[in-house]
Structure formats: C-alpha cells, structure tokens
Amino acid sequence: MAGVGWIGALIIGALAGWIAENIMKSDQSLLMNILLGIVGALVLNWLLIAVFGTTLGGWIGQLIVAAVGACLLIFVARLIRRKS
Template sequence: MQGLGWIAAIIVGALAGWIAEKIMKADHGLLTNIVLGIVGALVLNFILVAVLGVGTLGGWIGQLIIGVIGACLLIWGYRAIRRT
C-alpha cells in the first residue's frame, strides 16, 4: 500500500476487508479480511497505475476506498471461479 507503514497497512487492510465482507455478504475471519484488504488494494493500485495510467488515491481514506473495491473484486472473482 503506497504511503502507509506496515501497521497502518494492516489496520486499513483489515477495515477494507471487513467492509468488503459486509458489502459482498461473505463470511470470513479477521485474517482473511486483512489479506483481502491488503491484496485487494495492491491489485487495484496495479490496475489503476499500470493498466489505466491513473494515479492512485493517497492517504488512509484513499487506500481504504481502493482496498474495499479491490477486496470486493477478489471476492467476486473467487465466487466466479468457484461456480465453474
């Protein structure tokens, strides 16, 4: 996560994963929420910068938004793969 330290990344990742869990009506544990939030933020930051050429949102709030959207995409992708 750009601009955040390790502790902040874990906190923001956990919060982003928890919010995504509620939005997607999933049932995960705390560790899964942290991983989904952090990996979701990394994936969406990569997509925004490398593929679309858009700058990332900075700070806690921006990374939280990116983490939530990225985690929702990961949950959606997992569900799509699991169905087949």
C-alpha cells in the same frame, strides 16, 4: 499501499476486508479480511497505476481502493468456485 507503513497497511487491510465482507455478504475470518484488504489494495493500485498513471492517496483513499479491490477478489473467487 503507498505511504501508510506496515501497521497502517494492516489496519486499512482489516477495515477494507470487513467492509468488503459486509458489502459482498460473505463470512470471512479476521485474518482473511486482512489478507483480502491488502491483496485487494495491491491489485487495484496496480490496475489504477497501469490505466490512469496514478492512484488515490492517503489513508481514506487507500481504504476505498482496498475495499473495492477486496470486493473484486471476492467476486472473482465466487466466479471460479461456481465454474468448478
């Protein structure tokens, strides 16, 4: 998460994970919400930079990226669990 710092990344990660949890109707712990938000932001930021050469900036932009990335991670995890 570009330019928000460690504390900001934790706050954004927790909020994004909570948003994704509500959108995807999953039941996660606070720690899992933070991890999903941070990892989702990392994955989607990497994809956005690889495809478009840029990503959304600022706290709000990174919150959107992290929430969408966390939703994608939950979706992929459900696909993997369903196939097993």
